[in-house]
Amino acid sequence: MTAEVDALRKVLDALEQVRIFPLPSSVLIPGGHLPLHVFEPRYRALVADALASDQVVGIPLLEAGWEADYEKKPPVRPIMGVGVIRAADRMADGRFNIVVEGVVRARIAEERPTDTPYRVVRAELVAESLPPEKELEIQVQAQMLRQLAVDLAAALPDPSGPSFAQACIREKHPGKLADLAAAAVLIDTRERQEFLEETDVSRRLQLASDALAQTLLHVMGGGVPS
Numbered sequence: 266m267t268a269e270v271d272a273l274r275k276v277l278d279a280l281e282q283v284r285i286f287p288l289p290s291s292v293l294i295p296g297g298h299l300p301l302h303v304f305e306p307r308y309r310a311l312v313a314d315a316l317a318s319d320q321v322v323g324i325p326l327l328e329a330g331w332e333a334d335y336e337k338k339p340p341v342r343p344i345m346g347v348g349v350i351r352a353a354d355r356m357a358d359g360r361f362n363i364v365v366e367g368v369v370r371a372r373i374a375e376e377r378p379t380d381t382p383y384r385v386v387r388a389e390l391v392a393e394s395l396p397p398e399k400e401l402e403i404q405v406q407a408q409m410l411r412q413l414a415v416d417l418a419a420a421l422p423d424p425s426g427p428s429f430a431q432a433c434i435r436e437k438h439p440g441k442l443a444d445l446a447a448a449a450v451l452i453d454t455r456e457r458q459e460f461l462e463e464t465d466v467s468r469r470l471q472l473a474s475d476a477l478a479q480t481l482l483h484v485m486g487g488g489v490p491s
Contacts, residue, residue, distance in 0.1 A: 272349045272366065272368050273368055275319045275320065275321055276321055276347050276348065276368045276369055277369075277390070279319050279321040279347075280347070280387070280388045280390065282377060282385055282387070283321065283322075283323045283347060283371070283385065283387070283388050284311050284314065284315060284322050284323065284381075284383055284385055285322070285323040285324070285341070285373075285385070286301075286303075286322055286323070286324055286383070287324075287325050287326070287327045287339065287341045287384070288325075288326065288327065289326070289327045290454045291326075291454070292346065292454060292458050292461055293324040293345070293346030293347075293365060293367040293461075294346055294367050294444055294447055294448035294451070294457060295346060295348075295367040295368055295369055295441070295444045295448070296367055296441055296444040296445040297346075297366075297367045297445070297447075297448025297449065298351070298364050298365070298366050298448075299324065299346075299348075299365045299367070300362070300364050301361075301364075301365065302360070302361075303360060303361040303363060304360045306382065307382035307383045309360065310382050310383060311381075311382075311383040312350065312353065312363060314381070315350055316350060316353055320349040320350040320351075321347065321348070321349055322347070322348065322349075322350060322365060323346070323347045323371065323373075323386065323388060324346050324347075324348070324365065325342055325343075325344075325345035325373065326341060326342045326345070326454070326458050327339055327341055327342075328340040328341060338376070338384060342458060343372050343373045344370060344372055344373075344391060344461055344462045345371060345372075345373065345461075346367040346368075346370060346371075346461060347367075347368060347369050347370075347371045348365045348367040348368045349365070349368060350363050350365055350366075351364050351365070351366045367444075367448065369390055369391075370390075370391045370461055371388040371389060372389050372391050373386045373387075373388050374386070374387045374388060374389050375387050391464060392464065393440050393464045393465070393466050394464050394466060395439070395440065399467055402467065403439050403466060403470065404439070406439070406470040406471065406474065407439040407442055407443075407470060410433065410442060410446055410473055410474045410477065413446075413474055413478055413481065414429060414430045414434070414477060415433075415434070416481055417429075417430070417450075417477055417480060417481045417484065418430035420481060420485055421484060429449055432445060433445060433446060439466050439470060440469065443466065443469035443470045443472070444473075446473040446474075446476070446477055447469070447473040447476055450476045456476075460472050
């Protein structure tokens with residue numbers, strides 16, 4: 266069983282009882298990797314429990330005004346990225362540095378009662394829209410996105426550029442391709458959440474292409490994407 270298939274199975278099996286780690290400015294997009302420094306006691310417990318079982322964690326974005334209720338249960342956006350902890354380093358004082366790999370987008374259906382210090386929810390997989398009548402258009406969009414990834418990799422001084430381009434070339438599923446590209450180049454929290462909530466694959470491909478094109482323009486102009 267490949268690592269990707271194994272991760273998907275773990276996440277799907279966990280959707281009835283997903284541990285959540287709400288954050289104010291981090292959005293987990295499927296196919297992307299989110300490094301996190303975990304220092305709060307309740308989230309140290311979450312990571313420890315996840316590592317001892319299925320490694321699954323959901324990362325919902327906190328709604329505006331979360332500060333007033335942060336220690337309790339502040340409202341979160343219903344659509345979140347759910348993924349698996351791919352790397353974890355536990356420090357002597359109990360803090361963690363972890364990397365979460367996004368696997369699916371899911372909708373929070375309800376919060377579960379729990380005796381854990383962290384929150385647990387029931388979530389449902391978010392279906393994406395991939396109409397058969399738009400198949401040709403979507404394939405064209407996907408090929409344009411792959412070309413932008415190749416162009417960006419060639420312009421970047423970063424040695425990770427070629428591996429990013431190769432990953433985009435290898436990915437045949439247009440929805441996963443859009444996610445992979447957007448996760449790598451979208452920086453703004455609001456834009457990342459809007460992308461995560463987009464179920465139309467054609468629209469996601471367009472958003473990802475726009476983000477890659479903007480990044481390429483900045484790189485070629487010697488600037489840094491804002």
